[in-house]
Amino acid sequence: MDLSVFGIQSTTLAVTAALTAVVLVAGALIIAFLIGPRSYTEKKGEPYECGIPTRGESMAQFHVGYYLFAILFLMFDVETVFLFPWAAICRSLGSGALLAVGTFLVILVLGLAYAWKKGALRWK
Amino acid sequence: MFDFSTVTNWLHELLLSVMPAWLTTTVECILVAVFLLLAYSVLAMIYIMYERWVCGWIQCRRGPIRVGPGGSLQIFADVFKILTKEIITLWHTDKFLFFLAPFLVVMASVLTFACLPWGKGLQFIDFNIGAFFIIAVSSIGVLGILLAGWSSNSKYTLIGAMRSGAQMISYELSVGLSVLTMVCLAGTMSITGIVEAQNDGWFLFKGHLPAIIAFVIYIVAANAENNRGPFDLPEAEHELTAGYHTEYSGIHYGLFYLAEYLNLFVVSGIATLLFLGGWMPLHIPGWEGFNAVMDYIPSTLWFLGKAFFMTFIFMWIRWSFPRVRIDQMLALEWRYLMPIGLVNLVVMALVVTQGWHF
Numbered sequence: 467m468d469l470s471v472f473g474i475q476s477t478t479l480a481v482t483a484a485l486t487a488v489v490l491v492a493g494a495l496i497i498a499f500l501i502g503p504r505s506y507t508e509k510k511g512e513p514y515e516c517g518i519p520t521r522g523e524s525m526a527q528f529h530v531g532y533y534l535f536a537i538l539f540l541m542f543d544v545e546t547v548f549l550f551p552w553a554a555i556c557r558s559l560g561s562g563a564l565l566a567v568g569t570f571l572v573i574l575v576l577g578l579a580y581a582w583k584k585g586a587l588r589w590k
Numbered sequence: 591m592f593d594f595s596t597v598t599n600w601l602h603e604l605l606l607s608v609m610p611a612w613l614t615t616t617v618e619c620i621l622v623a624v625f626l627l628l629a630y631s632v633l634a635m636i637y638i639m640y641e642r643w644v645c646g647w648i649q650c651r652r653g654p655i656r657v658g659p660g661g662s663l664q665i666f667a668d669v670f671k672i673l674t675k676e677i678i679t680l681w682h683t684d685k686f687l688f689f690l691a692p693f694l695v696v697m698a699s700v701l702t703f704a705c706l707p708w709g710k711g712l713q714f715i716d717f718n719i720g721a722f723f724i725i726a727v728s729s730i731g732v733l734g735i736l737l738a739g740w741s742s743n744s745k746y747t748l749i750g751a752m753r754s755g756a757q758m759i760s761y762e763l764s765v766g767l768s769v770l771t772m773v774c775l776a777g778t779m780s781i782t783g784i785v786e787a788q789n790d791g792w793f794l795f796k797g798h799l800p801a802i803i804a805f806v807i808y809i810v811a812a813n814a815e816n817n818r819g820p821f822d823l824p825e826a827e828h829e830l831t832a833g834y835h836t837e838y839s840g841i842h843y844g845l846f847y848l849a850e851y852l853n854l855f856v857v858s859g860i861a862t863l864l865f866l867g868g869w870m871p872l873h874i875p876g877w878e879g880f881n882a883v884m885d886y887i888p889s890t891l892w893f894l895g896k897a898f899f900m901t902f903i904f905m906w907i908r909w910s911f912p913r914v915r916i917d918q919m920l921a922l923e924w925r926y927l928m929p930i931g932l933v934n935l936v937v938m939a940l941v942v943t944q945g946w947h948f
Contacts, residue, residue, distance in 0.1 A: 479704070554774075
């Protein structure tokens with residue numbers, strides 16, 4: 467069923483591709499460690515921030531707006547997951563399924579409209 | 591048209607005749623890995639030079655011309671230079687996450703890269719849920735970027751990574767919706783299936799208005815998902831130095847750069863796959879002679895040609911528009927592209943169920 471080039475299982479090839487990426491990155495890093503220079507100075511380990519000493523913690527809290535968009539993203543991303551199987555066979559399912567999916571989408575768009583009205587889509 | 595599966599089948603039979611089945615699979619996996627590695631590095635080099643030449647051309651200057659004839663050896667000089675630089679890790683960085691981040695970013699781009707339709711019979715990873723798989727693995731990249739920014743222990747990288755994360759997850763929705771729209775038209779999620787479905791005409795021409803709207807949404811969203819073009823605010827130079835990879839040095843930084851350019855190719859390749867027929871040649875109904883001539887051009891050339899053309903459009907956009915602000919960027923996605931994409935999906939489903947498409 468899920469056979470790719472050479473008749474190998476697609477999952478095997480996906481793992482192969484992932485390992486290729488690991489080999490590429492590890493190889494490049496090892497070569498760079500071997501042929502690159504190494505020196506030690508105290509100032510080198512400081513983060514690059516305008517040349518003056520850093521103040522405060524850098525792994526700090528960030529704007530709450532990012533969380534809002536992440537939650538909204540989660541809602542619509544899961545929705546996309548639900549829609550994929552329907553989209554693949556929507557030709558044979560016909561108008562009845564389209565109506566059902568339309569209802570599903572209307573409920574979701576109501577959620578988006580609520581977020582919009584609440585001002586969650588405005589960056590402050 | 592030449593079918594690559596004859597070559598792969600012949601090689602498969604040949605290997606099976608001299609070694610056991612498990613060894614054959616191993617050798618074939620290694621062959622695929624070597625091909626991916628070569629194609630990945632060569633295409634990255636071509637793309638970096640391509641961008642510099644196009645950028646120079648658009649800005650009425652000449653780009654790199656000193657090293658080699660016409661500047662063609664510049665990229666080798668750059669690679670050797672970047673390989674011989676020291677890899678610096680700062681004090682107080684989270685070392686494990688710091689080193690993990692480039693692995694995730696490169697892995698996301700290699701996995702999507704291997705899913706592209708390279709030619710007739712030359713399809714490496716061919717899941718029956720291929721389009722879904724592409725979307726799923728491409729989101730690993732966001733994780734890598736967030737880790738890179740967080741673990742570097744610098745404020746620039748943190749802000750760059752948060753902006754990048756917000757931008758990439760937002761625009762992923764629009765990319766997903768336009769892929770969904772085209773899956774609706776194709777009636778299948780497998781990459782080969784989508785290409786085969788465009789045998790009698792590319793989806794851009796076949797799919798009526800919703801296909802064209804999906805194409806435009808895809809171009810805008812893909813540009814943003816790659817942190818390119820008018821949406822490059824995660825690495826806005828005058829605000830954040832280099833964004834999430836400010837603290838990476840040498841080849842460590844080079845790997846992010848590599849993945850960024852390969853993602854550009856992947857995005858162009860997916861646009862080619864979904865809208866411009868993958869490796870399918872251009873056929874005009876009724877022009878038999880023209881169609882026969884087009885069939886002589888190898889399928890891989892068709893795919894690469896279309897991908898390079900799409901890349902040119904992405905570069906054109908990048909060097910033509912000024913950078914947007916973060917509130918404009920989020921408003922564009924959530925108030926315009928997403929609602930339009932949802933309506934477009936319903937319209938496409940209507941077109942498909944009623945049989946209004948060509």
